Amino acid sequence: MNEKLFTQRLAELVKIPSVSSHSAQWDMGNIKVIHTLAGWLEALQFDVQILPVDGHENKANLIASRGKGKGGLVLAGHTDTVPYDEGRWQSDPFVLTDSNERFYGLGATDMKGFFPVALAAIERFEKAEFQQPLIILATADEESSMSGANALAAQGFNEQGQARYAVVGEPTGLKPIYMHKGIMMEELRITGQSGHSSNPALGNNAMEAMHEVMSELMLFRQELQERYQNPGFAVPTPTMNFGCIHGGDNPNRICADCAMQFDLRAIPGMSNDEMRQAIKERIAIVAQRRQVTIELETLFGGVEPFAEDRSSELVKAAEQLCQHDSEAVAYATEAPFLQQLGIETLVLGPGSIDQAHQPDEFIAQEQIAPAIDIISGLINRFCIPQK
Known part of the structure; x- marks a missing residue:
């Protein structure tokens, strides 16, 4: 050389x-x-x-x-x-x-x-x-x-x-x-209704809806990890990481907007598109139940x-x-x-x-x-x- x-x-x-x-x-x-x-x-x-x-x-x-x-x-x-x-x-x-x-x-x-x-x-x-x-x-x-x-x-x-x-x-x-492993990066945005915090009925708290969404995603993660395992990896299951969250603007206002970014790292045998579709279906149920708008945006199309x-x-x-x-x-x-x-x-x-x-x-x-x-x-x- x-x-x-x-x-x-x-x-x-x-x-x-x-x-x-x-x-x-x-x-x-x-x-x-x-x-x-x-x-x-x-x-x-x-x-x-x-x-x-x-x-x-x-x-x-x-x-x-x-x-x-x-x-x-x-x-x-x-x-x-x-x-x-x-x-x-x-x-x-x-x-x-x-x-x-x-x-x-x-x-x-x-x-x-x-x-x-x-x-x-x-x-x-x-x-x-x-x-x-x-x-x-x-x-x-x-x-x-x-x-x-x-x-x-x-x-x-x-x-x-x-x-x-x-x-x-x-x-x-x-x-x-x-x-x-693969990787996909997504952002969830929830729109509720602001209002005076003295009366919860005056608004619809987007942060509380996000709490339900995160609980749903954690359940989804658990289901994926039970279904998909590959001992060739040091971490043998798919992972999902909640990377950052932002919402609200003041303690005495009902939170009208909340956004959270996360990644999902799939293992061989999984599909990013299938995971994304499953997430959309799950958050749609939360959106209907909470009467909020939930948008899912792909930050990074991903690697399979x-x-x-x-x-x-x-x-x-x-x-x-x-x-x-x-x-x-x-x-x-x-x-x-x-x-x-x-x-x-x-x-x-x-x-x-x-x-x-x-x-x-x-x-x-x-x-x-x-x-x-x-x-x-x-x-x-x-x-x-x-x-």
Whole structure:
């Protein structure tokens, strides 16, 4: 590995702000990251397409391929980061800092660090003949709306079956991940009637109605956890978390409006759409009983639960190269989007998810060389003619 070149590439990616967020205050484009990757990949003899994401200014996906035919390998990653806690970093989030055998920087592990790893692996095959194509995917908005991954399907990616295998390079500590939970995020808004608190009959308390809704959701959660269990997860059941609640404006006024946001993390065998419909049916009963208006808004369309066959060729190859059995995780990735396009998929990359989404994010340098070896092994296995 050319350590200097690796560091330069990672520093260049970290330097480019590419935060994606549901908040307009934070949200920005990824197009500069995409163009930087495009330049590097074109220099390595890749055919590069930059595909704008409709409805999102300065946001795009990148598809870069080398080699022709069908049944190739995809190395996929997102180019955006989460927002950062300004003032809580020990260093500038946009300046790669080399300290304590770690590289610090926003996105260093989640997941800009995967791209220099992939490039270093590709450079080992500079003069090789590719029997099957190698495809690099770089997407937008994984950390917020998943608009990039959704756009890939709309843009016709893999309609010709050029890709058979895919590795999503999220930070897994170099352990192959064959299964993860899904996620959906919702907001409930209840509208009642304000009034003087001295007489409850003068209004209709939205906060009390929300109490009933939350009780109904907790019962629903219990039913889901009794019905769905998978021992492959550390938390073997689906989870539902009540994240924030707001309502009312004064102690002596009957609360007219109350809103609550929650997430639901399903396990394989469950459907986000089915869960959302079941929730709508349950809260409709509460709305009728309490004579209030209840609206359910989807904050994040969601990621479906993901599971790849542990006996698949890709999982077996990754386990052999990593010298580690495949595992399951609770967080969600773009893996199910690729799987739905008919591609065997797993999640595998350097760094730890424990370092993501927090101040002083870092990638341990000891992970880099083994990651390049593993990705090189996968390229050799699925793209290079075997003698």
